[in-house]
Amino acid sequence: MESKNILSIQNVTKKFSTDQGTVHALDNFSLDIKEGEFLVIVGPSGCGKSTLISIIAGLLGMDEGQVVINGQKVNCPFTDVGIVFQNHVLLDWLSVLNNVLFHITMRRLPRKEYEPRAMELLKMVGLDGFEKSFPYELSGGMKQRCSLCRAILHDPPLLLMDEPFGSLDALTREQLWVDLEKIWLGTRKTIVFITHDVQEAVQLADRIIVMTPRPGRIYKELTVDTPRPRYEKALADDKFYHLVEEIKQSFIKQGVIKR
Amino acid sequence: MWISKQSSYPTWLKYLWNRKTQSAISFVVFFLLWELVVIFFDVRSYILPRPTEIAKAIVKYRSQLFDALLFTVQSLVFGYILAVVSGIILALPVAFSKFMQRTIYPILLFFQVIPKIALAPIFVVWFGFGLPPKIMIVFLLSFFPVLINGIIGLRSVDQEIINLARSTGVKTLDIFFKVRLPSALPTFFAGFKLAAISATVGAVIGEFIGSDSGLGYLILTANGDLQTDYAFAAITLLTVLGLTLYYLVEVLEKILLPWHISQRQDLNKES
Numbered sequence: 001m002e003s004k005n006i007l008s009i010q011n012v013t014k015k016f017s018t019d020q021g022t023v024h025a026l027d028n029f030s031l032d033i034k035e036g037e038f039l040v041i042v043g044p045s046g047c048g049k050s051t052l053i054s055i056i057a058g059l060l061g062m063d064e065g066q067v068v069i070n071g072q073k074v075n076c077p078f079t080d081v082g083i084v085f086q087n088h089v090l091l092d093w094l095s096v097l098n099n100v101l102f103h104i105t106m107r108r109l110p111r112k113e114y115e116p117r118a119m120e121l122l123k124m125v126g127l128d129g130f131e132k133s134f135p136y137e138l139s140g141g142m143k144q145r146c147s148l149c150r151a152i153l154h155d156p157p158l159l160l161m162d163e164p165f166g167s168l169d170a171l172t173r174e175q176l177w178v179d180l181e182k183i184w185l186g187t188r189k190t191i192v193f194i195t196h197d198v199q200e201a202v203q204l205a206d207r208i209i210v211m212t213p214r215p216g217r218i219y220k221e222l223t224v225d226t227p228r229p230r231y232e233k234a235l236a237d238d239k240f241y242h243l244v245e246e247i248k249q250s251f252i253k254q255g256v257i258k259r
Numbered sequence: 260m261w262i263s264k265q266s267s268y269p270t271w272l273k274y275l276w277n278r279k280t281q282s283a284i285s286f287v288v289f290f291l292l293w294e295l296v297v298i299f300f301d302v303r304s305y306i307l308p309r310p311t312e313i314a315k316a317i318v319k320y321r322s323q324l325f326d327a328l329l330f331t332v333q334s335l336v337f338g339y340i341l342a343v344v345s346g347i348i349l350a351l352p353v354a355f356s357k358f359m360q361r362t363i364y365p366i367l368l369f370f371q372v373i374p375k376i377a378l379a380p381i382f383v384v385w386f387g388f389g390l391p392p393k394i395m396i397v398f399l400l401s402f403f404p405v406l407i408n409g410i411i412g413l414r415s416v417d418q419e420i421i422n423l424a425r426s427t428g429v430k431t432l433d434i435f436f437k438v439r440l441p442s443a444l445p446t447f448f449a450g451f452k453l454a455a456i457s458a459t460v461g462a463v464i465g466e467f468i469g470s471d472s473g474l475g476y477l478i479l480t481a482n483g484d485l486q487t488d489y490a491f492a493a494i495t496l497l498t499v500l501g502l503t504l505y506y507l508v509e510v511l512e513k514i515l516l517p518w519h520i521s522q523r524q525d526l527n528k529e530s
């Protein structure tokens with residue numbers, strides 16, 4: 001591929017020292033992500049996925065190695081990424097619109113400039129008419145849509161998503177796969193998407209990284225070339241099921257799933 | 260299978276038997292039973308006056324009661340506001356800085372454990388018989404619920420929310436005031452409500468220990484004269500006073516935090 005790397009994770013090691021001893025979360029983890037790529041990292045719970053996301057975003061320091069985004073070394077909270085957290089973390093006291101504008105108001109950027117774009121994004125995810133509602137008036141799926149809008153409003157080239165659909169019911173999750181793919185096709189942002197759901201990984205990814213249990217390392221790399229938009233095509237695609245099977249087999253081999 | 264039983268009741272009864280009247284009726288029944296029990300067992304008025312006698316006493320002693328109420332309200336309101344303001348002001352640095360947590364917080368906890376009622380007589384020695392010792396006791400009793408709840412609220416904000424705020428790259432102080440503080444407000448209000456109840460207790464204790472006015476003082480003197488109906492009249496006013504303070508705080512909470520969960524899981528909304 002000729003397109004350049006937008007994100008480069010180089011030999012990152014992260015240990016937490018706790019009262020119970022040292023937890024080795026990431027071990028010499030290296031990964032390059034190309035611009036416009038939809039990368040999915042799938043791994044067992046506790047293998048260091050969230051830690052990795054925090055390190056990429058500069059929210060957490062690392063013990064060794066470095067992270068480079070667009071040629072810039074990350075060493076403090078990096079504002080040119082968008083993050084969708086596992087829980088929607090909308091602020092209860094802000095309306096949907098103000099939640100979407102959160103970065104803008106926190107950073108004291110001109111609100112008026114971003115408001116039309118915020119409304120546009122809300123419309124894109126089917127939340128038009130809800131901009132004055134409060135988070136408690138939304139369903140789980142709507143909340144995640146709202147936090148997706150918040151993450152991309154300041155137009156970051158890189159979007160980090162940490163198990164964003166993990167707490168949604170199965171049907172809502174599948175709907176969001178379709179919607180996210182649409183948004184991705186429309187904006188061509190680079191996405192690093194974390195999940196523990198194998199189906200989800202295959203459904204969304206250009207490239208899948210399978211991680212080992214803690215300390216997190218790369219166990220396997222797979223590419224998915226089912227054409228997009230993919231949802232229905234994947235249903236009829238044998239390759240899709242083979243990929244799901246392959247990843248599940250690798251979890252069995254690693255002892256993550258015990259027979 | 261579930262055929263509505265309600266259809267067999269007349270409309271006027273259904274109208275009367277809604278949620279609000281249910282609570283009101285239960286009160287009426289309670290006072291009625293009280294009245295009847297006292298009459299039936301011929302309980303002496305100085306032991307337990309009837310509700311109607313208490314009502315009569317309230318009317319009869321209204322001017323004394325009103326003066327006493329004014330005095331008690333003053334110590335209650337001043338002490339409570341002092342507690343809320345200083346509780347908030349101290350909670351902020353203690354929650355914000357690890358250093359303050361290690362130095363000030365243990366001392367505060369130590370004072371929290373002292374039975375504050377035991378200090379009341381000493382306050383009389385220090386501050387005399389007027390308002391100041393009462394204000395101090397109200398303050399002392401309501402200060403810790405505000406402080407402790409504030410600190411807990413500020414410290415237990417979800418880590419993902421903090422990370423979200425940090426990801427905007429703004430300063431820690433900004434995060435504190437724009438995200439941590441609003442997140443902690445519901446817990447703060449829980450403290451304000453606890454404090455409202457403690458404050459009323461504090462106001463009465465202050466007047467028990469050394470006073471020549473106030474509802475607590477009235478209760479003591481009426482009791483000494485075996486005017487139990489008078490004492491109950493004062494107790495009734497105290498109860499109303501405490502409830503009023505509590506509900507004022509709750510109304511304020513509803514106005515300021517309409518999004519807060521406890522407002523949404525309203526018990527009264529379920530049928």
Ligand SMILES: Nc1ncnc2c1ncn2[C@@H]1O[C@H](COP(=O)(O)OP(=O)(O)O)[C@@H](O)[C@H]1O
Pocket residue numbers: 016017018023024025043044045046047048049050051052214
């Ligand atoms: N702040 C922390 N302090 C101590 N241990 C942590 C901390 N954050 C994560 N860990 C530990 O590091 C490991 C990886 O955590 P995490 O990245 O959240 O896993 P995942 O997101 O893959 O489920 C876990 O064992 C977790 O307990």
Ligand SMILES: [Mg+2]
Pocket residue numbers: 049050051086162163
């Ligand atoms: Mg995680």
